[in-house]
Amino acid sequence: MSLVTHRSYTGYPMVADAEVAPGMQFLYGSGEAAALDHQAYNTLVDAVRRRLASEKADPKAMSDRTSAVLTPDATLDQPETLPCGDRPRAVVFDVDETLLLNLGFEYDDATHPGAPYDEAHWLQWEQAGVDRVAAVPGAIAAVNELRTMGVTVVFNTNRSAANAAFTEAALDHAGLGPAKHGETLWLKGDLGSGSGKDSRRQAIAARYCVVAMGGDQLGDFSDLFTGTPQQRRAAVSSPAIRGMWGRFWFVLPNPVYGTALKGGLDDVFPADKRWTPAAGDK
Amino acid sequence: MSLVTHRSYTGYPMVADAEVAPGMQFLYGSGEAAALDHQAYNTLVDAVRRRLASEKADPKAMSDRTSAVLTPDATLDQPETLPCGDRPRAVVFDVDETLLLNLGFEYDDATHPGAPYDEAHWLQWEQAGVDRVAAVPGAIAAVNELRTMGVTVVFNTNRSAANAAFTEAALDHAGLGPAKHGETLWLKGDLGSGSGKDSRRQAIAARYCVVAMGGDQLGDFSDLFTGTPQQRRAAVSSPAIRGMWGRFWFVLPNPVYGTALKGGLDDVFPADKRWTPAAGDK
Numbered sequence: 372m373s374l375v376t377h378r379s380y381t382g383y384p385m386v387a388d389a390e391v392a393p394g395m396q397f398l399y400g401s402g403e404a405a406a407l408d409h410q411a412y413n414t415l416v417d418a419v420r421r422r423l424a425s426e427k428a429d430p431k432a433m434s435d436r437t438s439a440v441l442t443p444d445a446t447l448d449q450p451e452t453l454p455c456g457d458r459p460r461a462v463v464f465d466v467d468e469t470l471l472l473n474l475g476f477e478y479d480d481a482t483h484p485g486a487p488y489d490e491a492h493w494l495q496w497e498q499a500g501v502d503r504v505a506a507v508p509g510a511i512a513a514v515n516e517l518r519t520m521g522v523t524v525v526f527n528t529n530r531s532a533a534n535a536a537f538t539e540a541a542l543d544h545a546g547l548g549p550a551k552h553g554e555t556l557w558l559k560g561d562l563g564s565g566s567g568k569d570s571r572r573q574a575i576a577a578r579y580c581v582v583a584m585g586g587d588q589l590g591d592f593s594d595l596f597t598g599t600p601q602q603r604r605a606a607v608s609s610p611a612i613r614g615m616w617g618r619f620w621f622v623l624p625n626p627v628y629g630t631a632l633k634g635g636l637d638d639v640f641p642a643d644k645r646w647t648p649a650a651g652d653k
Numbered sequence: 654m655s656l657v658t659h660r661s662y663t664g665y666p667m668v669a670d671a672e673v674a675p676g677m678q679f680l681y682g683s684g685e686a687a688a689l690d691h692q693a694y695n696t697l698v699d700a701v702r703r704r705l706a707s708e709k710a711d712p713k714a715m716s717d718r719t720s721a722v723l724t725p726d727a728t729l730d731q732p733e734t735l736p737c738g739d740r741p742r743a744v745v746f747d748v749d750e751t752l753l754l755n756l757g758f759e760y761d762d763a764t765h766p767g768a769p770y771d772e773a774h775w776l777q778w779e780q781a782g783v784d785r786v787a788a789v790p791g792a793i794a795a796v797n798e799l800r801t802m803g804v805t806v807v808f809n810t811n812r813s814a815a816n817a818a819f820t821e822a823a824l825d826h827a828g829l830g831p832a833k834h835g836e837t838l839w840l841k842g843d844l845g846s847g848s849g850k851d852s853r854r855q856a857i858a859a860r861y862c863v864v865a866m867g868g869d870q871l872g873d874f875s876d877l878f879t880g881t882p883q884q885r886r887a888a889v890s891s892p893a894i895r896g897m898w899g900r901f902w903f904v905l906p907n908p909v910y911g912t913a914l915k916g917g918l919d920d921v922f923p924a925d926k927r928w929t930p931a932a933g934d935k
Contacts, residue, residue: 639681
């Protein structure tokens with residue numbers, strides 16, 4: 372970690388009675404977010420259970436079923452999915468703010484208002500946070516139920532490959548393991564990938580029939596979701612894609628960080644929907 | 654509207670290039686929130702379709718099925734649900750940030766940073782905003798599919814009874830109507846209720862078998878969710894309640910306002926999960 376990084380952080384002294392940002396109140400402190408979490412995990416497990424039951428009832432049709440992973444040449448207009456064949460069934464999950472809540476790291480962020488994101492602190496946290504993460508509500512039960520059904524749980528995260536052993540330990544400590552790097556744990560840098568996850572998804576899909584995926588960022592489902600906030604929003608709702616949500620792709624809420632937190636007034640509020648109250652009293 | 658209210662608002666001049674708060678970027682501008690919306694609506698419609706199919710396959714069992722509405726003497730530890738009998742099927746939805754996005758009102762909020770919530774402005778908005786709301790992604794298709802299945806769509810909202818005609822018009826304009834006050838639209842003040850919704854839910858459940866409910870606040874499901882943030886969070890995840898989410902109760906994300914946005918550091922970050930980076934360089 373460079374001295375510059377350290378200096379820039381210490382410019383933001385710890386505030387022990389800091390106000391908690393609304394996004395953190397929501398994600399880490401609210402019943403509403405916990406309800407969204409349980410909803411995502413209940414519906415994911417129910418969908419996988421129904422699929423396995425229908426495959427058991429009609430084994431010949433099993434090899435015709437498709438994966439939740441898009442083909443390498445899929446587009447958002449033509450989101451073709453990979454064939455499954457008779458590969459063993461798996462569910463692919465992102466890790467951070469999908470299965471794990473990074474409470475310690477976010478506490479540090481909350482108590483240093485204004486401090487920018489610091490990659491070196493994050494890498495330190497991947498090591499130090501092993502026992503200061505918590506499972507997302509509903510995640511432990513879901514992972515256990517999937518494994519009981521014979522479904523392999525695979526983790527595809529942008530945590531660093533250099534810290535693989537710490538992430539394996541964090542998942543174990545939270546009650547979500549086992550995770551084994553190169554088998555059921557895929558990290559940033561694996562396969563020469565950057566933060567894009569498609570190449571890792573293809574490698575996972577070569578071994579498994581991926582019956583569902585879970586994540587808090589659109590990139591946890593496909594790297595194709597790019598562009599402006601309104602373009603990403605339109606793609607999610609397009610006729611070709613909208614049927615995936617809650618059936619093959621399961622979203623966890625995260626208003627604290629990530630690709631969702633972009634945009635100025637023109638990106639967020641359509642011109643024809645603006646309003647200000649009448650100037651005088653009513 | 655009092656002069657005081659007007660004065661307090663004009664103390665916060667409009668800022669045309671205001672930064673958009675992260676919660677608003679998430680809810681009104683992100684693909685991730687749209688994906689959560691579609692997920693909630695897809696899974697709600699799928700659950701209702703499966704239930705109706707199983708009732709059709711076994712009509713004798715239909716009267717044994719229960720409602721998504723708790724009994725008047727239910728507790729969170731013993732959340733008994735009402736019997737359905739042969740009442741017509743309905744789904745009960747909250748309105749604001751469940752079916753409708755209040756883009757105009759929130760634009761005004763975004764461009765007046767620091768201004769407190771102003772009830773008089775909100776009441777003005779209920780009238781003026783009829784054509785400046787938008788349907789939540791997935792809501793129109795869901796409402797249409799439910800009606801096609803023969804399920805009545807009922808609205809239970811804390812908009813004011815005095816503005817009933819404007820809310821009926823707003824729902825129509827957004828493509829979600831019809832809504833008729835006293836029949837399929839229930840408002841704050843109906844039945845002498847305050848903002849609690851249980852008395853209205855009981856009245857709805859006396860006429861209908863409520864097969865699912867949708868909302869963005871825990872109070873859209875039961876008035877029993879009270880207490881501190883951690884108490885509410887624990888209740889949502891309790892063994893008696895956690896199975897409701899995504900099966901009978903369907904949650905839409907809202908990190909912009911409401912009961913989820915409470916709590917200081919002690920409410921949001923458990924004492925044993927806190928962390929700060931090492932003081933020196935790594």
